[in-house]
Amino acid sequence: MIRTIARCGTRAGASRAWRALVLVLPGLWVLTVVLWEILFPTEAQLIQLLAAAPAIACAGTGRRSRVMLGGLCAVFALVPIGSAGRDESIGTRCGTFAAILAVVIASHLTAGRRARLQRELESARAVADAAQAVVLRPLPPRLDGLALAAGQLSASRGAAVGGDLYEVMATAHGVRAVMGDVRGHGLAAVGTVAALLGSFRDAAHDEAEFADVLRRLERALGRHLRERSRHEHPAASGTDPQSPIAEDFVTVLLLEIRDSGEVRALNCGHPWPYLLSPGRAEPFAQAEPLPPLGLFPLPAELPSTDCGQLLPGEALFLYTDGAEDARDGTGRFFPLPVALAEAAKTRPVEPRNVLRDVFANLQRHTAGSASDDIAMLVIRNDRPALRAPSGTGGCDTGGSAAGARQAAMNPQSTNNL
Template sequence: MIRIKARAPTARGAVLPTLWGAVAVGYRYGCPLARQDGLGARLFTSAVFLAVGTALILHARRALLRELRLARRAACAAQSVVLRPLPPWLDGLNVGAAQLSADRGASVGGDLYEAIATEHGVRVVMGDVRGHGLAALGTVAALLGSFREAAHDEPELGRVLHRLDRTLGRHLRERARAAHPACGVLAPDGPVAEEFVTVLLLEIDRDGTLRALNCGHPWPYVLRGTGVQPLTRTDPLPPLGPFPPPAEPAPLPCGRLLPGESLVLFTDGAEDARDGRGRFFSLPDVLSEVVRDHPASPQTVLRTVFGALLHHTGGRPADDVAVLVLRNDRKDRRPSGARGTACPADDAPLASGAARQGRRCSHPV
């Protein structure tokens, strides 16, 4: 656990307030003018005490701002360790990621993502913890730590999912014991027992072959040329937490990510964002606008999506939003006659804002 310790007031910081207080007391009892009842004397006395009070307020404000800057610097350092910046390149994949917290002043909330190049391929996790902001940060840290180890250790993607599920269960039990030490177990009617996490696990081989395990998370979009379509329309598994995953979950084959194509992973805060009139944010329409003329880099996709999202919500999203873009910039070494893909979503029509409504995760996060 990361703790931020507040600094105790020092003797040096108390010198100036003490000095100003001594000036005020000395004037009040040592200056003959302060004991006069004339209008001029009263105005002068009031001006002296006003100056002393203003100086004390300004000093206190300066000290508080200094402490706030130190606290923010420490918080940013801690948050960058939990949700560390992704490298721009991973085994030939161009990577871009960004997150927007619903809590003002926080750079990390209830969304989590990570991408790691392993001997089993590039493995990616995108998740969404129930709730948002700093309250969900502990669960995010636990799951990310577990994934960073399991992604290298486990040869099967299903085993990685089981590691995440065990980590979540252990974390929730520890939270329950901390909240109710006398109970010692996870109460079935307690607030911690209602926690859940949606998780999407992806594995990308060197030839672009995609495999996925999805527990209640929105499916990513694929940017192919100037078109946008969902990776698949298969129903996901239940979220982690309330229900255990299958004993041997089989990853879903999702075809191949060809050179020049991109995957856009996101949390449901993007598609659930509403404007002042209650209209949902249409992520597929924004992505279609990005690639209308030519394929876009991950950084361009992120700038466009977050700019449009902030404009849609008036700069105040109601939920955390995370977006992760992976573009395959590897060279295609396949024969010219084998450049097809067997992804189930290839024959699906291009995604639209209307089609989005039927695919939104039904679990409120």
């Protein structure tokens, strides 16, 4: 599974160039001051600016060795050179030396504290990555005859998990998958993501009826929001307080993929998936979804949507609306169907390649600054193909995906296991 998305190569190259410049910046500062004193001697003595060299090293790299090297360069630059050196008194140079020494000591201590804070930050990030891996755990590359690939891009800088969620489970009732989008993004939505994923992982196995899985998610969301409200508004005592949390909601798409490839769905305000076949991307269902969870209670009857059959070699592309709503500098939306058609070129469709290409196009489109969390999940059917008996209109492997779908849906077809 793709957990983090690398930034564009041009941004990585610019970052390396900046780090190289920071390393040599103290030396360049000393050289510039000395050359200016030699080539353009003035009454204003600029040699005192040498004291800034160790401070520049501390601000740039934070390494104590670089601070000492910057101070050493500044001290050597105090040696009288040319007419500028002869015009300056010993007292002036001693004062400059004292200033350099003071800045070196202060910068050295600051660099040490910065190094300790950096180690603590790295340790905290390691703990956060472990916790995030538990919340949005990696998916296996294959599950019950299906090939999987998933990726997530958080809009919060430095976070690997935001307000999007996904999971795929192999159960006695078929493979069940969920894709959701919590209102808002970033670390504030992680608690809701954890509550819903924990409920789904239990309900997917426990509930034989597909609709009951969605009802379990609704109850889990309600409990989580009530507990969060009481925690943030303790003055409300035992009653449910009025707070902005009451307006939180989650869009959810549940899929159930049976052994035959038949797909059923329950959709609460989430974008419908795309069906991917080599060189093509088309909507997989067009039914009217239910309202998002949290806005209104679920109706008494929850009929699932029969989406048809996922044929061998075909794939489903599930996503959150951050992918379609991503804009470039001119306000143009990201052309997701076009990007999917370009990414689904191989036969069969390769899930990891689809994610890689779509995420790369998204990064280029938004210049690496997504305004919302984005999650994607690709599920490809690798189960044995359906074949019609001789004399009937079987699947034409060289024909279109539509022709193969029509042949596979033929009542005379049999499942060749």
